[in-house]
Amino acid sequence: MATEKLAVTRATFDEVILPVYAPAQFVPVKGKGSRIWDQQGKEYIDFSGGIAVTALGHCHPALVEALKTQGETLWHTSNVLTNEPALRLASKLINATFADRVFFANSGAEANEAAFKLARYYASQRHSPYKSKIIAFHNAFHGRTLFTVSVGGQPKYSDGFGPKPADIVHVPFNDLAAVKAVIDDHTCAIVVEPIQGEGGVVPATREFMQGLRQLCDEHDALLVLDEVQSGMGRSGKLFAYEHYGVQPDILTSAKALGGGFPVSAMLTTNEIASVMAPGVHGTTYGGNPLACAVAEAALDIINTPEVLDGVAARRQLFVDALQGLNAQRDLFSDIRGKGLLIGAALKPQYADRARDILNAAAAEGVMVLVAGHGVMRFAPSLVIEPADIAEGMARFAAAVEKVLG
Numbered sequence: 001m002a003t004e005k006l007a008v009t010r011a012t013f014d015e016v017i018l019p020v021y022a023p024a025q026f027v028p029v030k031g032k033g034s035r036i037w038d039q040q041g042k043e044y045i046d047f048s049g050g051i052a053v054t055a056l057g058h059c060h061p062a063l064v065e066a067l068k069t070q071g072e073t074l075w076h077t078s079n080v081l082t083n084e085p086a087l088r089l090a091s092k093l094i095n096a097t098f099a100d101r102v103f104f105a106n107s108g109a110e111a112n113e114a115a116f117k118l119a120r121y122y123a124s125q126r127h128s129p130y131k132s133k134i135i136a137f138h139n140a141f142h143g144r145t146l147f148t149v150s151v152g153g154q155p156k157y158s159d160g161f162g163p164k165p166a167d168i169v170h171v172p173f174n175d176l177a178a179v180k181a182v183i184d185d186h187t188c189a190i191v192v193e194p195i196q197g198e199g200g201v202v203p204a205t206r207e208f209m210q211g212l213r214q215l216c217d218e219h220d221a222l223l224v225l226d227e228v229q230s231g232m233g234r235s236g237k238l239f240a241y242e243h244y245g246v247q248p249d250i251l252t253s254a255k256a257l258g259g260g261f262p263v264s265a266m267l268t269t270n271e272i273a274s275v276m277a278p279g280v281h282g283t284t285y286g287g288n289p290l291a292c293a294v295a296e297a298a299l300d301i302i303n304t305p306e307v308l309d310g311v312a313a314r315r316q317l318f319v320d321a322l323q324g325l326n327a328q329r330d331l332f333s334d335i336r337g338k339g340l341l342i343g344a345a346l347k348p349q350y351a352d353r354a355r356d357i358l359n360a361a362a363a364e365g366v367m368v369l370v371a372g373h374g375v376m377r378f379a380p381s382l383v384i385e386p387a388d389i390a391e392g393m394a395r396f397a398a399a400v401e402k403v404l405g
């Protein structure tokens, strides 16, 4: 007996979903590579990548194959049992990074929650329960659990949910003197995104990252890098810390890790991991075979010279197109970011039009993102076809024309 499919449209969203999002007016039903199609069959070029998630585009054949194969083999066991895909993925992440140990979870926020808990726990076990201060940054984004919104540097995401976790201080990003002024021996961790994503696509400077590493070493604090958005090839290296000549103590990965399948990871060293014991932290789904099999397939493809080296050339195509647009219209004050995490900051007189440009771009058939205040953000597939970049940027230019005249 065939089950009847309920007819749903964008209007259904306003009736059935908790109103915490304001999704676009179209409903995508299919994706392939860097293109998606909506219910009416209209085609869009995807420069948003599901917010830096679909790093190999939509329905990449190798990921579909991994999902199908594992889907017919074993989905879930809980952590009462371990499983082969999780052990393989952890081994590969360790081989590719500073890390010796991996904890799997299901979202960026959960990986960060684990990271912040581990930083506090490590300090309490190795030093003192009073070594609990976390230093974080204005405009930082670390997720939506209560701990992660509290460490995040945008009060609008944590206000109204108090009492908030205590002993978290925020200072300006890329301002080493401000960190020096607040760090002390009661600090357990500095938490930072090597490239602030949601905050407006702002890369940390080399001096800043190296200075943070040094301050952590001087105060027995851990350097926690949130690479949920900047990692998994997005910057042109597997993880963005490789650009800076520093090693973290804890690193979190999510978004592109599963190429669109929900999975996240927290990476750390043997020394830090050694304070943990069964029961201290955990999750039911984290490290399930289905998610790990897809992530392993994604990592196998992303962590290759072909994909990582292709990022710079693709970035150049975007930057050339954005600069060309800027030469015509004097639109952007800055074009920045690393690799295929690109921010084009609108000049102050246009900054309030960022949403309008995003909506007009969708109408023209190209999906882009907004970050911070007035920053157009591009986070496409790492393997996007150059022809898709050219066509998408032409559609973007048409959208700008429509909005700004």
Ligand SMILES: *Cc1c(COP(=O)(O)O)cnc(C)c1O
Pocket: 106, 107, 108, 109, 110, 112, 141, 142, 143, 144, 193, 197, 198, 226, 227, 228, 229, 230, 254, 255
């Ligand atoms: C998206 C993001 C998160 C949160 O990830 P979720 O999967 O939405 O919980 C955390 N940190 C950074 C830097 C992010 O970009």
